[in-house]
Amino acid sequence: MSSLKEIEAFWEKVCFDPNYQPEGRYQTYRELVFSGMLDVLQSICPVARGILSDGDWQQVLQEFLREAPPRSVVIRQLPFEASQYLKDHDHVLSETYPWLGELMEYEYLEVGVRFAPEVQVTGPKDSLSLNPAHALGAYTWPVHFISETRHDPDKLPRAEYFLFLWREPESLEVKFMEINPLVAAVFRHLQNGPLNEISLLQQVADEMEIEPGTEYLEEGKALLKGLADKGIVFKN
């Protein structure tokens, strides 16, 4: 074995192939690559990292690396790429940790929002824009309640959960809140671009099949004001 082709294929086996047992110092390389990934998980997805044992992670990561090799050169993207694979596929530990992909995505979103690029928002006068440093997660597991002591899938209430994260413009801190489907609809419509208050509320009413009467509009305006006060919605 000396050609570049053979050697690169060999390195792949050393790093990612669960059916191959590397010898000697090659095992050191397998451990380094694996522990490097665990370190990234520890800093980006500490909750998920803490629930699964090292052995569990080895199984999950080996499957992910084999089936959907990470492409991003940006280290913090690795847990996101893994979360998308785990969300979309039945994986080796699906039965024990069916929420794993959703939890990892949710944990990643905080980092994604923390590092979101700084984009200047513009729009017609008086229109509303969504703070561009945000993320809207939709989950079937209560990922925001999962912890090392609370992760038994049989005891977690399945439902539709909407979680919104945003970076406060002044403090640059990332905040999160659980929102209802109506507020999620508000954010989805604003994600398409700036809208004035009335058309926004009307579009949401159409989607949610609500009569846009006076009461709805008053409540909607109060909601939007609250969102503006929190630095979630900007008035142009």
Place this chain on the structure above:
Amino acid sequence: MSKTSAGQKKNQGDRFKGYRLGVGLGLRRENSEDLVKYKPSEIDCLEAAPENYFGTGGKLYREFLELAEVYPIVFHGISTSVGSLKPLNRNYLKEVRAFVKDFSPAWFSDHLCYSSVMGAQFHDLLPLPFTEEAINHVVPRIQQIQDVLDLPFAIENISCYVHPGEPEMKEWEFVREVVERADCGLLLDVNNLYVNSVNFGFDVEEYLQHMPMERIMHIHVAGHRVMDDFLLDTHGENIIDPVWKILERVASLTSLPAVIVERDNNLPPLPDQLAEVRMARQIIENANAAGVSAVGGAK
């Protein structure tokens, strides 16, 4: 020192030595806030990985911008994977180029290794075989990198624990052939050199005697961990005497445009990091006093 003065291109004959960035520290998430707060005068320049910053915003990004106002930035990547058989990631290179141009970098650097295999990207550095085929593969890729970035490029010697395949030559020969044929600069990591010299039992002096000193643009000084029967390069421990000795030796042989104390993890408090920067400066100033103009620096 303004960031532009550090980045001015020098004439061709001075391609590798025409810069004086001085002695600096690797910028990490863990020391960023303190560096902004104290803007220590011990440091002439900072080294940063562009992939940590491009396409981002927020606190860390703003800290980076603030530091770039004060210190020249030496850009050092980990993702080109010059060894891999997959085509170079041109999108990555273009992103690097678009990002770094605002900071008038003097050069760009990365490692002589694999940092992806079969297209899967990771963040460890795997060694190449020391073969003619590997040299012929790596050289045009380095030239492509220089072309896309439109910057001088320095390649770094990595630490390793195995030699994959059957080596056709010694490490110094492999590294030298790559930099000579690619006509690029050398980033000599003196810790990696030390680690390999112990792990494979070769003579550091022999290595240095064969290295083209005129191509050294950039030095890394770092720490490693002593394991049962080998040295593990962690870039996460204090720098030990034998590694300082190699820096001293190199500084006595050639001028050093940039010397970076590189700590990737397990970072001690900033004063301890700065102590190692002062140590590096002291060693280089002693070499200067002995007649070699090792490093200009800003101070």
